[in-house]
Amino acid sequence: MTAHRTPHPGPALAILALGGLLALTGCGTQAAATTAASASRPEPSGEGRTIRATQIAHVTDPHEATGRTLLEGPVLAEDGDLYVVDVTAPAGEPKVLSVDLATGKSEGVYTDRTGAYTSAQISPYDGRLYLTDYTGSIVSIEPDGSDPRTFFSGEVDGSATNLDDIAFDDEGNLYVSDLHGMKPGEAKGRIVRIDRDGEKSTVLADGLAHPNGVMFDPKLHGLWISELAENTVSYLLLDADKTAVTSQHEAIHVDAGVAQTDSIAVDADGNLYQALHGRPAMAVYSPNGERLATVEIPANAAKGLESATNVAITPGGKKAYMTVSGPDGGYVFRFTALAEGIRQSNGG
Template identity: 80%
Template sequence: MATYRMFRLLVGLAAVGLSALTGCAAQAGAGAAPHPAPVGEGKSIRATRVAHVTDVHEATGMTLLEGPVLDEDGTLYVVDVTAPPGEPKVISVDVATGEHEGVYTDRTGAYTSAQVGPRDGRLYLTDYVTGSIVTVALDGSDPRTFFSGEVDGSRMNPDDIAFDDEGNLYISDLRGMEPGKAEGRIVRIDRAGTKATVLADGLAHPNGIVFDPEQHGLWISELAENTVSYLLLDADRTAVTSRHEAIHVDGGLARTDSIAVDADGNLYQALHGRPAMAVHDRYGKRLATVEVPAENAEGLESATNVAITPGGRTAYMTVSGPDGGYVYRFTAPGKGIRQSNGG
């Protein structure tokens, strides 16, 4: 999701309960000719603008789109992490026209990701500030708290979600976001929302989390280390049997944000601090870098996550910065599956 600065912002946002009105205008965009990626970054994949979804909020001084996920009808849903109380926090986007509308808001939540549950088709949202998992219908109605409370004596700061096929949730917990601390965790919550267990701890701000296509293990990205690690799970996916650092992402000023996996096992690593996404194969080879056109990049600071059309290669990337929050489209190297659709 982001940085210590944003952590403090979200805590402050929850405390003061700011309320304001905002206007969002859909905007279609055209890209420019692709430019070569720097040496070592693989081929350059050109992304084109689909929609201008949000502007910077006066109350928070930021906007940050996250959690892109497509429903069965092809509607894209995104969350605005830093939306003040009362402004749209979950937004639907028509990827054909770029038109969008708010579908859910409340006065307390700061939502950092969205997923569609495999068993009930509802949206599942991670509330970074309260430590809860909230679920709503796709139209934003019927909000429910799926999980809340402490896990092993500490409240979570949940960031991203991965579902297994049975509907159990695996959460990256950014607990201990202060610089120099490695107190992050990977938490498993059973599909009933009644039992939460810690699968891994001592992590340096774990952000992205996703299963490999076979669901044998989890790929996780650690924001403070610019690394992607692999956690092999046991047969019932309730314990980690081995853990190793798999990829170091040479991001410079940028850091590893959310992560997705396609049908070929390729990893899509979003970059916080650069409007781009690094694509690696499952053995760590850098295949490509997804970038917005140079003339659009000014005023954009981060690409946070991606949704690849299930069974297709059309991908939608959330990009944000002082210029606003946007959705960009590109052609992915591999076909989309559940693990490359939301998180």
């Protein structure tokens, strides 16, 4: 593998973007989390059964320059390695890393001077690794870190973007959550569709309270999205061309206490794996909204960890790999999923 490729010179924007990244990781958003609508929602029935996760890799430590580390976007490549991004990695330190799941060892694959990468996903169209940049662009690289390209950059409908998670349809078009400034008390977030050539962008939904997770259901009929500031999961039914939303409704209210809804993955049975920022755990729901389980890490490990951001479930298998971070560093934990993984279970 090629380590630490730097595609272009320029000032380090990761540090400049840290204020926005603090918001991205949940700081200062609680004021928007309770509304009259949320207060009237019925209480959920419980947390389901407990699924225990086991640590398999210690990947990163907090960076001196940024004071933190935050792993995101786990995605399994064809070679069996797990790829993760470190959202707060400064210029020159690895921003994309590969983890050998057999040994737990990791190595840097890619870095640059400007990106603050919040997710990773492999395109079904060209097999490249796509990275969302919180500062407003999408970069694609080869799995070995070579050939970096700016796939998309700039405004959408005249407004700057703060891009977070990605979902792909089978043709390689992208569906991206746009936090869009993420100021407390504001609901200006969007879900944006970007054609696979990067030339056309369309706002599918707006007025969202800091949208984070975005993922298709198994049949690719619609998108599950999570709103960080409302602790809700909504379902967006799409038209046949997947270029417009035909209906939208709130499907699940996540009872998470001080934690907030982060990324989403979906298994072959349509179960939703909702990552939690502010608690190193994941909530698992059926597609009908029933709380089936909670993925937990051991209590002694949880003391130094704050958030579980995302999961990758092995396509065709049930081994699941969850990224967890906090003051003790960035880790990968493994657990057994409720059903087999599919493409929608792998990264985002």
